[in-house]
Amino acid sequence: MGHWASRLAALPLLFAAAVLPSGPVGADTPFITLASTTSSEQSGLFRVLIPAFTERTGVQVRVVAVGTGQAFTIGRRGDADALLVHHREGEDAFVAEGFGIERRDVMYNDFVLIGPRADPADVAGAANVAEALQRIHDTQTPFTSRGDDSGTHRRERGLWENAGLQPQGRWYRELGSGMGAALNTAAAMNAYVLADRGTWLSFRNRQELDILFEGDPLLFNPYGSIPLDPERFPWVKADLAWQWHEWITSPEGQERISRHTIGGEPLFFPSLER
Known part of the structure; x- marks a missing residue:
């Protein structure tokens, strides 16, 4: 001090x-x-x-x-x-x-990987968050990113980097918006999104979204x-x-x-x- x-x-x-x-x-x-x-x-x-x-x-x-x-x-x-x-x-x-x-x-709290309940990339079966992101990347399933240099966006970028991936293409949408707007967009698109648990718990417009992956120490x-x-x-x-x-x-x-x-x-x- x-x-x-x-x-x-x-x-x-x-x-x-x-x-x-x-x-x-x-x-x-x-x-x-x-x-x-x-x-x-x-x-x-x-x-x-x-x-x-x-x-x-x-x-x-x-x-x-x-x-x-x-x-x-x-x-x-x-x-x-x-x-x-x-x-x-x-x-x-x-x-x-x-x-x-x-x-x-x-x-x-922790970050959670949210996505459509149908889980087209099968992230729920991943052993860790790097594998979950790899599955989204390989299938090019829609993913919404805050894209706003927030703490959540910084963590998301770090997770992609840790997985050795550089997300790009039409499937990867950088929004430049807050967490609520990113969740609303993900709900409208049936897309995956990284969110903090606190905002997710208070989010009401979930539609077909659910928590599909959680618990990795990197999500602390x-x-x-x-x-x-x-x-x-x-x-x-x-x-x-x-x-x-x-x-x-x-x-x-x-x-x-x-x-x-x-x-x-x-x-x-x-x-x-x-």
Whole structure:
């Protein structure tokens, strides 16, 4: 932890004080800007976390929901106070390059390979995710890719590369869109698609789609919190961002993450449980 982190950690954390009364947020309410992922937003997670954090601290969180790559770009411009993203290599680089103070584990789930129940490429019979992608590639069965430099898209590209494949052709559709739009397109086309489990569980327009492959260790999907470094960006709300960073990784914040379920199934698992 750098000296800025040490100074911020010494701040009196509001969540250790009395709970503030809930109510409408006024125009003068303090707030931070959080650059985060469409998967976090579309899963409904922030509807669970942010009201609890605001009630505890009096600080509002305004989320800019974009792909992880775009969140890094926003952070590198200093146009947010903190990030919540899911691309570990990019997160470590962001901190190493001096844009963020530190990275902490927040939560995790996994990626799943979705496709038509008829499974024309027989990915359900694959021994691992590389073989599943090989079967899609060899049969040239339609596959929809987010194509938006999100954490999901980055993982998908890495999985193709790990399998020694370069997907291209009419069967491979790069959309440049978020996870919900990619799932809708896959449903309309009866195509395969890589999705995070949280967004899939909250997705309702499934039509003939189902989870066909899961469980490979390469599909593990951790999320990290990074407050921006005020030495690089003096205008960021460093003290408020640090309160969010501390709260979301505290037992209280972690317990709130574990509460977010659909049909009794958790969308994310708090990192404190690992």
